[in-house]
Amino acid sequence: MRHSFFLLRRFSSAATLNFGIMCKYPSLSEANVTKALHEDRGSDAHLVSWVTEDFLGEGDNYASAVTSVKVEYTHGGETHDVSYIVKLKRKRDGGSPTYFDNMTFEKEARFLTEICPLLNAELLAAGLTPLRVPRCCHNAVSENQDYLFLEDLRHKGFRRYDRKKGIDYLHAKLVLQELARLHAASFLLRKRKEEDMVTKHKFLTWEWHNYSDEARKEFQTLFAGTQNSTSALAAVMGYESLSRWFKNTASRGCEFVEEQLDRSKFDVICHGDCFTSNILFRYNEEGLPVEVVLLDLQICRVSSLAIDLNYFIFSSIPRSERNELEEYLSLYHSSFMRVMSAAGCDMPFTKDEISQEFKRKNTYGFVFASILIPILVSEAQDVLEFDSATDGRAKDFVEELRQNAMRMLASNRLLKPRLKDLFDDIVEFQEL
Incomplete structure (x- = not known):
């Protein structure tokens, strides 16, 4: 269940999507980041920019693809930052998840x-x-979209x-x-x-x-x-x-x-x-x-x-x-x-x-x-x-x-x- 990821560049604005990110994490989009931000910080939080930052090391074991998302947003006229850990259902060589991916991802999502x-x-x-x-700040479990936005506990030490x-x-x-x-x-x-x-x-x-x-x-x-x-x-x-x-x-x-x-x-x-x-x-x-x-x-x-x-x-x-x-x-x-x-x-x-x-x-x-x-x-x-x-x-x-x-x-x-x-x-x- 090992995954190694690479750091992807920062977006200059919320409207700019890097093609590499779309290919690597097809379920991870600006719309999904915005939904997560609104569920977590309220509908009046306005997304300014976001970027994925991969943080796992060689030998880390996960059944899901895992990355983090750093978000810059405005709320009440002030600018703030927040980050999330994002878990996405694995897609195998044929582009579809296996029964194991389906089972484990849904079990965790439904538990949380x-x-x-x-x-x-x-x-x-x-x-x-x-x-x-x-x-869990935001999630989707469906045929085409499977992701979990979780609080990033690294910032709490x-x-x-x-x-x-x-x-x-x-x-x-x-x-x-x-x-x-x-x-x-x-x-x-x-x-x-x-x-x-x-x-x-x-x-x-x-x-x-x-x-x-x-x-x-x-x-x-x-x-x-x-x-x-x-x-x-x-x-x-x-x-x-x-x-x-x-x-x-x-x-x-x-x-x-x-x-x-x-x-x-x-x-x-x-x-x-x-x-x-x-x-x-x-x-x-x-x-x-x-x-x-x-x-x-x-x-x-x-x-x-x-x-x-x-x-x-x-x-x-x-x-x-x-x-x-x-x-x-x-x-x-x-x-x-x-x-x-x-x-x-x-x-x-x-x-x-x-x-x-x-x-x-x-x-x-x-x-x-x-x-x-x-x-x-x-x-x-x-x-x-x-x-x-x-x-x-x-x-x-x-x-x-x-x-x-x-x-x-x-x-x-x-x-x-x-x-x-x-x-x-x-x-x-x-x-x-």
Whole structure:
């Protein structure tokens, strides 16, 4: 899902469009920028000029095309500036999006515009702050136009954490507390409406393995390929029993994920893809993290709260920091409970129940951490283009993935220790 972009020149006026921008971002036009400005700053804001500025680096991973737009406008006789992060649905070689592009883009757009306002209403009614996710300033999801204008959080001091480094306690604490607020708000919403969220918002049930027959077949190929690749890495690193475990998991792909995502009393609205690359932090003058924002809700779903916890903890927190696992779960439980108490509701789960549910979903965390860790520690030149994994090219992608993983094991000094951490956890928790 990697994209690299180039800086495009500034427009001299709002009426001047650069042909290169129109070709690169066909959905990004002056009319759309104007709509975003009016929705964000009011209809009396007058667009003066705008320019796109690409900011992603090599190795950044996105399912959507991403750029930023700097806008100059007048309001009340004064000139102002504002910038937006703009996400646009990918267009592949044939000029059309794939099923994966359609699914992930619509899920995020509908979460931000349909679900997030409902969740924030629950939090605000309890006297709490809204969820820490990007504010959607303007969007369009249709056959010909698919884009999201989001607030540019860089101007509030938020920045990415180094994806190659494992997240430490102070950063992890903020993430787990915000995940708990997301989960608790969705629990309150379900309790108040007394209905299953997926009944009205069916997009929360969309998964790569159930979106279509084509998607299911492709997912099975990719899942088997990633797990067989990890099996080979485990064998080279001397984890023979673990190598067999990954190989056995590889053959069960869709069935494995369906079992792990089974419905239960722990169901909440989950982020679905909460790991280092999809998180921003703001720091104080001492360089300590004080606020977090969760990004890229393209795989949001209704599932057990422990799915998000396992996904984040085993992919993003190194084993040395995971020694305090129960403390992490206590932080999560306390944050969840604060939301419920503020809303005048009883806490639905004890700390022990959350711990048991976390253990029940460990396998999900182990499997997806094995996929994410090589991505997180990779050098830019080692990140594979996700485009090559869709449109019937999954088998070729899987073989390239295997070869790439073996090269990285020999050349990337970060990969082996991170995998060893994960493998030791699996051996311990699974008693292999």
